[in-house]
Amino acid sequence: MKALCITDCADRPETELFIRLAQRMEQFAVMSNPAGRYHSLLLDAGLEVIPLKISGRFDRAATALIRETVYQGDYDIVQAFNSRAVTCMLRAARRHRARLLAYRGVTTGVGYGKPEAWTTFLNPRLDGIMCVAHAIRDALLDVRFLWLRLPPEKLKAIHKGHELAWYNVEPAVLADLGIPQGAKTLCCISRNSAKKGALTLLEAFDALPSALHSHLLLIGSVDSNAAVRERAARCQHPERIHFTGYRNDVTRILSAADLLVSASESGEGLPRVVIEAMAVGTPVVATDAGGTRELVADGETGLLVPQRNAPALATAMRNALEDSAAAAQRADNARRRIEREFNAEQTAVNTYAWYQERLAAAP
Secondary structure, three states, rough: EEEEEEEOOOOOOHHHHHHOOOOOOEEEEEEEOOOOOOOHHHHOOEEEEEOOOOOOOOOOHHHHHHHHHHHOOOOOOOEOOHHHHHHHHHHHOOOOOOOOEEEEEEOHHHHOOOHHOOOOOOOOOOOOOEEOOOOHEEEEHEEEEEEEEOOHEEEEOOOOOOOOHHHHHOOOOOHHHHOOOOOOOEEOOOOHHHHHHHHHHHHHHOOOOOOHHHEEEEEOOOHOOHHHHHHHOOOHHHHHHEEEEEOOOHHHHHHOOOOEEEEOOOOOOOOOOOOOHHHHOOOEOHHHHHOOOHHHOOOEEEEEEEEOOOOHHHHHHHHHHOOOHHHHHHHHHHHEEEEEEOHHHHHHHHHHHHHHHHHHHOO
């Protein structure tokens, strides 16, 4: 089998997938942005890497380079790992014999009334979509208009794989972030989006007993949200809420925290921050958004609550903080489950099998 993968700045799981796929292939190449944090790992592994930076969905230069690469290599499989790459790939290789595949990491944004969807995931030339969670596959199956729908056989759920060794980090010193010694530390990573549930989280945090002496770290661009700032200022203990802005040491902070809270109210794929918390052994409380349900088994690997339900979120947070032994057991269960079911090797095995399946399917 000959395969070409087209990406931008690949994350660590995606990079590891490429390395492991290359070991199974007659010929394998990656088109990748050299600015990516893990780009050097592809080179160190001896992969054929073609520098590519896609500036937009209709990047003519990128499309021309993809077309040249596909036809020169005469690949069996070509897979694009982001929306811009999907559009360029479909334009570049629509007449080539290769099976053209895509990758989808969120549950929302695809609909027959959205013109851009016809250039990506709803394009009939696309031969398959790799969904990072079953929730994404289900969401795509629900996309319909009159008689139009995506064929179920084209959609495959394959969890993105991780390795616990990637997360062997030195815990951060939380005092450097304003957390006093002995405090119970809750951590939430959120961009500046109402869909991430920061307002619901603050309402839940405000309902926790003062005697718990809990502090909340809000990490990410949520610090620029005026409504969130205003709600935090009205909490009974605003001095216990800390905005950190963007951080490049999130895993170290998670490792030092007592609890990760994911209050998302949007269509999550397979939330990386939940996986990272589980990998470092930090207990998790999360809403049942999208693929989060596939990671957090309520009462077993974390606590799961309905979306937009501050009282339920507050109860779960209090439970996790007050019964630390039970929380630690759930965290241990979660860590072992990541190692067993969400590992990089299983992702490579499943992806390679899917490639074979797509090749064997009728055109």
